[in-house]
Amino acid sequence: MPLAKCPRCNQMFNKKGAPVCPKCEPDEDADYETLRKTMEGHPDLIPTQIAELTGVTLDCILRLVAEGRIATLPDQQAKAVCGRCGAPAISLSKRLCESCLQKLNSEVAKAQASIKLGKKKKLQIGSGMYIRKWSENE
Numbered sequence: 592m593p594l595a596k597c598p599r600c601n602q603m604f605n606k607k608g609a610p611v612c613p614k615c616e617p618d619e620d621a622d623y624e625t626l627r628k629t630m631e632g633h634p635d636l637i638p639t640q641i642a643e644l645t646g647v648t649l650d651c652i653l654r655l656v657a658e659g660r661i662a663t664l665p666d667q668q669a670k671a672v673c674g675r676c677g678a679p680a681i682s683l684s685k686r687l688c689e690s691c692l693q694k695l696n697s698e699v700a701k702a703q704a705s706i707k708l709g710k711k712k713k714l715q716i717g718s719g720m721y722i723r724k725w726s727e728n729e
Contacts, residue, residue, distance in 0.1 A: 598654060610654055622647045623655055630661070 595606035597615055604612035611619045625645050630636070633644070638656075642649045655661045671680040673688040675695075680686050687695065 598650060610658060619651070619655075622651050623660055626652060626655065626661060 593606050594603050595610075596602070597604055597612040599611050599615040599618065602612055602614075609616055609619075622645075626641065626647055629641060629645050633641075636644065638649055638652050641647070642652055652661070671682060671686065672678065673680045673691050674686045675691040676688060678688040678690070680688055681692065685692070
């Protein structure tokens, strides 16, 4: 199991799937419930306003968004930028603009085309018999 550092308490733990250690999981779930209830009543709030209103840290809110436990927040979609050129990205999950996505696809296709495999050896029927004859002679 991979070791990870808990973002809440900074302790090392065996990461099994949850982004926080088992000791901090109840707190993370409680923060999630608080955020869920707050966002139901105020769906148009931005993350900093939600953090101020609920007392949940901004890091926790963004972590829950990255996990997919909370739907995209209103200003998060506007902040989705391309990781290659900085232009507006297609979505938060893709993190590439359309142009860079096409460039990346063409680079991958070129790389795949440039890979050369060695020539296949032809199979000769009965070639195993020569080994048997050779071993019998010796």
